[in-house]
Amino acid sequence: MTQFVLYEYWRSSASYRVRIALNLKQLPYLSMPIHLLKDGGEQHHAMYAELNANELVPTLVDNDFDGEKLVLNQSLTIIDYLDEHFPHPRLTPVSGRERYLVTALAQDIAIDLHPINNLRVIQKLSRDFDFDETSKAKWMQHWIELGFHALEKKLSDVHGKYCVGDSISLVDVCLVPQVYNAERFGVDLSPFPTIASICSTLREHPAFVAAEPERQPDAS
Ligand SMILES: N[C@@H](CCC(=O)N[C@@H](CS)C(=O)NCC(=O)O)C(=O)O
Numbered sequence: 001m002t003q004f005v006l007y008e009y010w011r012s013s014a015s016y017r018v019r020i021a022l023n024l025k026q027l028p029y030l031s032m033p034i035h036l037l038k039d040g041g042e043q044h045h046a047m048y049a050e051l052n053a054n055e056l057v058p059t060l061v062d063n064d065f066d067g068e069k070l071v072l073n074q075s076l077t078i079i080d081y082l083d084e085h086f087p088h089p090r091l092t093p094v095s096g097r098e099r100y101l102v103t104a105l106a107q108d109i110a111i112d113l114h115p116i117n118n119l120r121v122i123q124k125l126s127r128d129f130d131f132d133e134t135s136k137a138k139w140m141q142h143w144i145e146l147g148f149h150a151l152e153k154k155l156s157d158v159h160g161k162y163c164v165g166d167s168i169s170l171v172d173v174c175l176v177p178q179v180y181n182a183e184r185f186g187v188d189l190s191p192f193p194t195i196a197s198i199c200s201t202l203r204e205h206p207a208f209v210a211a212e213p214e215r216q217p218d219a220s
Pocket of ligand 1: 011012013014015036041043055056057058073074075076110115118119120121
């Protein structure tokens, strides 16, 4: 039996983060695609909702957590779990100043920036608040640009080759999927040269390449 099963969607940035982390740690996994749009969204179907009552992807199942099964949601928690049990390479430093810089910057992206642009938010705006395609794109761009302005400023103090110094960290794992989303929704990256340059370096790394949305089996 495969140890890790990842319920995910190719374009989901939270799933993309977990794919990158699994690849960096060279942990093989079985991908179980959950189509977020087909048939009203497979994340709402009973089979998946029983696994993750939040009806969001990703969910990681570890079939061998000390001989037991562990079902885990929340991409940052999944990555934290992988980091503790499979620490090579470590994505959140164990201690020291870097630990807190990495955690705060990753949360800036994953907790403050990303959720307001989630599919269910956009669907609600469109269904109940008359948002058309142009207003939806403006909404996405506004929140991403706001987050990127702050991130660009913060990275100028701490970046090296990657977001925090010269080792790949959880911030990098969150950054690349967020830039993918930004590009998808037409955000102009020219005001964010540090973000753009770190992202293009990361995109050459094989673990990031293999995790790219368009390379996933469910990409359509
Ligand atoms: N905080 C969660 C966020 C999960 C999440 O928002 N997933 C999105 C895709 S990136 C989703 O499943 N959206 C489906 C929907 O909005 O119905 C995590 O980091 O795992």
